[in-house]
Amino acid sequence: MANNKNKPLILIVDDDDITRLTLRKVLEKETDYQLIEARNGIEALEQFKKHQPDMVLMDVMMPEINGYEACHAIRKISDEDTTPIMMLTGLNDIDAIEQAFYVGATDFITKPINWPILAQRVRYAMRTSELYVDSRKKQLQLSHAQHIAKLGYFEYNKNTHSFTCSEELLNIFNIDADSNQLSFNQFIHAIPASEQEYFIESIDTAISENIHCEFTHHLISDTNKDRIVKLHGEPILDENKIPYGIAGTIQDITERKQAEALIQLRTYYDTITELPNRFYLSKQLGKLMQQAETNNHTISIILFHLDRFREINDTLGHRIGDQLLRIIAKQFSHYFRDEAIFARFDGATFALILNKVRSVDETIVIAEKILDMLAQPYIVHEHEVFISGSIGITLHPDGATDKETLLKNADTAMSLARKSGGNQYQFFSSEMNTLAEQRLQLETDLRKALDRNEFRVYYQPQFDCQTRKIIGMEALIRWIHPVRGIVSPLEFIPIAEETNLIMAIGEWVMKTAMAQTKLWHQQGHPLRIGVNLSAIQFTDKNLIANIEKSLKETGLAPEYLDFEVTESIAMDDFNTTLNILHKIKSMGIRISIDDFGTGHSSLGYLQRMPVNTIKIDRAFIKNIGNGDDGTLAKAIIAMAHSMDLNVIAEGIEIENHYDFLKLYKCNELQGFLFSPPLPTDKFEAFINQNSAA
């Protein structure tokens, strides 16, 4: 309503001053409306445009333009305008009344005006108008909502075959609302022939049995061939409660269906390979397990990981890696198309579930086939890629009662195949499960070990080969587990590296060993300390800052610090590693290559690395004097000396080792012949005793 901010506004139009005045006086006394006046049709139009009144009371006979013309002109201002116009006409003047409605009047009041009922008539007209406006607004909102929801309405009378529908239904059927009306025949023929019979039968049943009907069907036409709609219908009843037709809604759910299909695809399928993913596999596995239990047959769960896939990604890029996954997905999904499920499990791991397996041998044949297929070189974007697989297999029923455990068991077996060098298959066994659980427990305990102060640094002395005097020591971590006692670093360091706990543990060892060394310096033992740096620590952006901080905090002179690194650090991003090593070297710290000869680095890498010392791995020492003539050890010593590098031999256990290494001028020695790694107090006693001697 135009003037709803205040009181409703009424425009009184009459050329008779006395009637106008009387209307004003009576309405002022009897109502709460605001009033404005016009003396003729022209003034009425001006006032209407200017004030947009909520109602007009207008005489018919006036000079200039009469009431009909003025009413018609007001209606022409806006199609949407619904302002009530009440015409003041002569009593029983039927022609005038008809003419008034024809030009758009809402109602009429006869003259002479019946004053006692005037106010009631005006109020009633005003209320009716408000209701009409409200109803119209709601109708528009409903129509708008139906348009947004793509929801059309229809009514079908089966007896007369009459069919009526809303504008939105015509939109859904793509029929121009201005020029067409949908007939029942058009309605039926817009449905594919294959669905028509069901459609008609459903409608007929709903009517004859007086029940609700609901179904989804398609629409066909040149423009609607891909549309999907949902129909809800309710019977229409006559006065005797007998159904004679159906009223219902039809909603275009094409986009919803497409979205659902997309969600389904994203949820259950892998975007790279388009294979079913882990969620889909898990869902289906539950069903297959149930079927296997019911029908008493066996299923095999085979997980296979592409060995060294990460290296392919790192060296050739993810584009090649992804393409390799696609090629393998296509090849295997085709080959195993008759098997129950082939899916991408995770990263470079695929899963194959074999249903109704007759024997374990059958599964072995499949596993060997997988290894054979992977052994063939793959051509990916002109690159020849060689790959192998690590396969984990578990069977059901075979102990596991749920799909999660079953998949975990296959995963455990696959991990064992990987750890055993890859290119092989392993069946899951309960022992394997125990080991996996122990490992998980170890990981949990490891996370708490630093806070619980369960780590200790042990020190193993290093000696000058010629003088047999102690010149330094290697810091070696020991974990004193509250239940298991001492846990070997060989057991927990790989877990610490996998979980990145090595960062914190390595930093703690470095600080502890440096502080202790500084203490021994102050006690008169100027020893060098060797601290191991893991390849994982080289990915720590704070490594250099932490070293600088530790040197500052402990006060240890850098030349007494020797970082021991393995050849494997050169494997990942050599340039970055080299950069870090140069920074360490520039700080005055020594660098040793630990376990030399067991890794894969080339001499070319070694030459470029700012190394001071090579530590010959114990593998080259242990058999000297016992069938081994020490050729490799001699070669390593000679090569190191030619590169002006210091050489430490590890694993010196017997005097023969010592004699041999002294003969070939190895610089330094470390091993059980002299001392095992010792805890701080015992090491301190050892060096005191040694220096006294």
Added chain:
Amino acid sequence: MDESKLMDLDTIKYLRATLEDDINALFNTFITETPSSIENLARAINQQNILNTYNTAHLLKGSGGNIGASAFANACNILEQQSENNALIQPEIQVANIRQLFKETVTYMNNNMS
């Protein structure tokens, strides 16, 4: 003329009850403005201008009827109908009658103003 024939007393009663003293303004407007319209009516008749006769008779009928001057409004209505049918019968006499009824109406109004 008897007041009940001269005036629509129900209308007068309603207007008085509703408008109270404001009814005086209505009566005064009627008393002030009507004479000129009656003169216009007389002139139109003299000039045999049937359209003006019809319009003025319609106007006077409306204002008289709406304010409760029923006898006056009826007289104007007869003239309006005759002019609509272009069949005036002794219009001068009818105008004289209208004048007389106006005069009586004025008397009534003056007597009934508060």
